[in-house]
Amino acid sequence: MTSPVALDPELDESKPGxxxxxxxxxxxxxxxxxxxxxxxxxxxxxxxxxxxxxxxxALLAPVLTKLSGTDPxxxxxxxPTYNDTPVLDEFGLPLGWFGGLSGSHWFGVEPxxxxxxxxxxxxxxRTSLFMAVGVTVLLMVTGIVIGLIGGYFGGRTDYWxxxxxxxxxxxxxxxxxxxxxxxxxxxxVDPREETPTYFRALAMLIVLWLLGWMGMARLVxxxxxxxxxxxxxxxxxxxxxxxxxxxxxxxxxNVVTPILVQFTYQLPSxxxxxxxxxxxGVGFVEPTPDWGRLFAAGSQYAQQDPAxxxxxxxxxxxxxxxxxxxxxxxxDAFDPKSGR
Amino acid sequence: MSDNLTLPAxxxxxxxxxxxxxxxxxxxxxHFPIYGGFPIKRKVGAVQxxxxxxxxxxxxxxxxxxxxxxxxxxxTGRLITRLLEPSAxxxxxxxxxxxxxxxxxxxxxxxxxxxIFQDPYxxxxxxxxxxxxIKSPMEVNGIEPEGGRxxxxxxxxxxxxxxxxxxxxxxxxxxxxQRQRIGVARALALNPKLIVADEPVSALDVSIQAQVVNxxxxxxxxxxxxxxxxxxxxxxxxxxxQRVAVMYLGKVVEVGDRDAIYNxxxxxxxxxxxxxxxxxxxxxxxxxxxxxxxxGDVPSPIHPPSGCRFRTRCWKAxxxxxxxxxxxxxxxxxxxGHLTACHFPEEPTTEARDEDVILDPALQALEGxxxxx
Numbered sequence: 222m223t224s225p226v227a228l229d230p231e232l233d234e235s236k237p238g239x240x241x242x243x244x245x246x247x248x249x250x251x252x253x254x255x256x257x258x259x260x261x262x263x264x265x266x267x268x269x270x271x272x273x274x275x276x277x278x279a280l281l282a283p284v285l286t287k288l289s290g291t292d293p294x295x296x297x298x299x300x301p302t303y304n305d306t307p308v309l310d311e312f313g314l315p316l317g318w319f320g321g322l323s324g325s326h327w328f329g330v331e332p333x334x335x336x337x338x339x340x341x342x343x344x345x346x347r348t349s350l351f352m353a354v355g356v357t358v359l360l361m362v363t364g365i366v367i368g369l370i371g372g373y374f375g376g377r378t379d380y381w382x383x384x385x386x387x388x389x390x391x392x393x394x395x396x397x398x399x400x401x402x403x404x405x406x407x408x409x410v411d412p413r414e415e416t417p418t419y420f421r422a423l424a425m426l427i428v429l430w431l432l433g434w435m436g437m438a439r440l441v442x443x444x445x446x447x448x449x450x451x452x453x454x455x456x457x458x459x460x461x462x463x464x465x466x467x468x469x470x471x472x473x474x475n476v477v478t479p480i481l482v483q484f485t486y487q488l489p490s491x492x493x494x495x496x497x498x499x500x501x502g503v504g505f506v507e508p509t510p511d512w513g514r515l516f517a518a519g520s521q522y523a524q525q526d527p528a529x530x531x532x533x534x535x536x537x538x539x540x541x542x543x544x545x546x547x548x549x550x551x552x553d554a555f556d557p558k559s560g561r
Numbered sequence: 562m563s564d565n566l567t568l569p570a571x572x573x574x575x576x577x578x579x580x581x582x583x584x585x586x587x588x589x590x591x592h593f594p595i596y597g598g599f600p601i602k603r604k605v606g607a608v609q610x611x612x613x614x615x616x617x618x619x620x621x622x623x624x625x626x627x628x629x630x631x632x633x634x635x636x637t638g639r640l641i642t643r644l645l646e647p648s649a650x651x652x653x654x655x656x657x658x659x660x661x662x663x664x665x666x667x668x669x670x671x672x673x674x675x676x677i678f679q680d681p682y683x684x685x686x687x688x689x690x691x692x693x694x695i696k697s698p699m700e701v702n703g704i705e706p707e708g709g710r711x712x713x714x715x716x717x718x719x720x721x722x723x724x725x726x727x728x729x730x731x732x733x734x735x736x737x738x739q740r741q742r743i744g745v746a747r748a749l750a751l752n753p754k755l756i757v758a759d760e761p762v763s764a765l766d767v768s769i770q771a772q773v774v775n776x777x778x779x780x781x782x783x784x785x786x787x788x789x790x791x792x793x794x795x796x797x798x799x800x801x802x803q804r805v806a807v808m809y810l811g812k813v814v815e816v817g818d819r820d821a822i823y824n825x826x827x828x829x830x831x832x833x834x835x836x837x838x839x840x841x842x843x844x845x846x847x848x849x850x851x852x853x854x855x856x857g858d859v860p861s862p863i864h865p866p867s868g869c870r871f872r873t874r875c876w877k878a879x880x881x882x883x884x885x886x887x888x889x890x891x892x893x894x895x896x897x898g899h900l901t902a903c904h905f906p907e908e909p910t911t912e913a914r915d916e917d918v919i920l921d922p923a924l925q926a927l928e929g930x931x932x933x934x
Contacts, residue, residue: 249731250690250731251731251733252688451684452678452680452683452684453683453684453686453694455676455678455684456678456684456744457697459642459644459671459674460672460698460701460702460747461664461667461668461672461698462697462701463701466701471686475687475688
């Protein structure tokens with residue numbers, strides 16, 4: 222916390238406001254200092270731009286598909302409306318160069334059905350990113366609340382919260398995602414009926430949330446444990462502050478840093494997990510466009526039509542890489558001592 | 562230096578304060594439990610950090626609390642500010658029993674008992690501006706001073722010798738001494754009647770220590786605030802406090818006014834403490850002072866020695882010391898208000914004795930060889 226920030230000469234205890242009265246005497250908060258350090262980090266800024274670009278693309282998916290004139294659900298290879306512009310050959314593989322790149326299908330078309338890859342990708346990103354943001358925010362909030370309670374109150378509360386955390390941590394996560402998804406779905410929806418898409422999303426949200434909050438809780442708890450013993454907390458107690466006020470005003474602002482850093486690591490990993498779920502067949506199903514499902518479909522045609530998996534793959538690699546590098550930069554900006 | 566501070570003679574050993582007592586502590590005890598055992602944890606012992614401390618602080622009086630590291634000084638301070646829950650004993654503030662008062666019950670006196678902390682780097686929230694830090698005690702207690710809280714904060718900053726324009730700055734922009742001043746300003750924000758200063762200068766540079774001590778002295782004299790000044794630096798306490806209590810292993814072994822403790826100590830431990838203060842003697846004719854070099858460490862507070870706790874390191878210890886705990890009394894030869902807990906007290910002087918008391922074997926060997934050589 223006590224960063225080696227240069228003290229500026231204004232701090233001299235000389236006559237107040239004698240000659241430098243007009244100068245600003247605003248202090249720079251740790252947050253502002255962090256922002257300044259972050260702006261100096263070129264990698265971080267570039268990655269931030271890339272990440273924001275992805276979110277903009279996901280947000281503007283309907284606009285983009287309007288521009289390209291395609292949509293993710295139309296089967297351009299089978300729909301009789303598009304018979305005059307064939308996109309697939311007689312084996313069901315895309316016509317033309319590299320997966321059927323063309324002016325109307327910017328990233329080519331899907332083998333077999335002939336759906337537009339660009340539209341599927343941007344809509345898939347939309348599904349994945351929104352899901353990931355939802356899940357990450359949920360498990361962040363849960364983790365923060367549980368970690369704060371355990372860390373601040375300590376003792377028996379902390380002991381039992383810790384045991385519950387251990388219990389959840391002991392689940393083999395990937396396996397349980399796959400095993401639990403049908404269970405959760407069957408719990409609410411009759412297996413003989415079609416599961417609505419929103420409900421699949423909800424089930425994924427629940428499963429990922431239940432099995433994902435522990436890391437955050439642990440992190441917040443450990444930070445709070447060390448903060449709780451700091452003398453500024455005791456000073457607040459001596460002034461008569463309530464536990465609620467101490468947590469809100471004294472502790473929470475100091476936990477924001479690790480929370481933000483953790484968020485930038487958690488989000489890409491959640492995206493990958495969601496993609497994994499769809500890939501494994503327990504996430505989104507046809508015809509919902511989804512990043513993970515694109516991989517699942519693409520892997521079947523990896524030999525005949527490598528272009529089909531190329532665009533979603535490159536998009537995902539760039540996104541996860543940028544987000545992780547962004548996380549590193551955010552951490553460096555917050556903690557000048559960890560810098561290279 | 563302290564003639565004018567000699568206390569008026571009073572009757573009875575308990576009645577030692579010149580002014581009416583603001584804070585009275587009786588038999589204050591803090592035992593931190595130690596849990597162990599498997600598979601079921603149970604209490605296997607206790608760290609007897611504070612074990613029956615009696616202390617009185619009068620209105621506007623400054624009392625020093627000195628002792629070695631780990632003797633329970635800070636714990637005593639934290640008990641008095643109710644950061645810790647005492648295991649036993651009684652704390653009375655202005656006639657009100659606050660020993661086990663809950664946060665709500667404490668509310669009326671909260672603003673009157675404040676604390677200055679040892680480490681200026683951890684006692685200020687790094688995410689709050691100086692203004693917010695000093696203002697928050699007022700917010701908590703719903704105090705709306707005349708002209709607004711911000712004006713009051715600026716006044717306080719000025720009072721502690723900081724630029725009021727630093728209102729919007731963050732703690733990391735200040736040096737250690739400046740930070741400690743902010744801590745003082747925060748403690749003053751509620752117009753307290755008693756400030757517990759827990760080693761307020763020990764984390765500071767020596768050159769800054771004097772500034773902060775003088776600031777505290779000024780505050781104490783101008784605002785008439787009573788201080789419980791916890792320190793291990795005897796010189797600082799001598800400068801600051803009218804009365805001094807010496808602690809050893811969770812107990813007060815000697816208490817008296819400044820002159821009594823520094824010039825007429827009776828307890829062997831006080832003698833040892835005072836003789837350990839390095840002194841720069843410029844002239845050779847100056848009265849040589851006694852030399853006492855203890856050996857070993859303070860015994861573990863988990864298993865304190867029976868009887869007198871100092872007996873394991875005392876050169877006058879006898880069988881009686883192991884069996885009978887000496888009470889804190891005004892023993893014969895003490896002036897009023899000077900209490901000592903010792904069966905075999907020393908002469909009330911700090912002048913050199915015939916033979917130095919050197920209990921440390923290594924030091925003894927060193928001295929012996931020096932004499933021969």
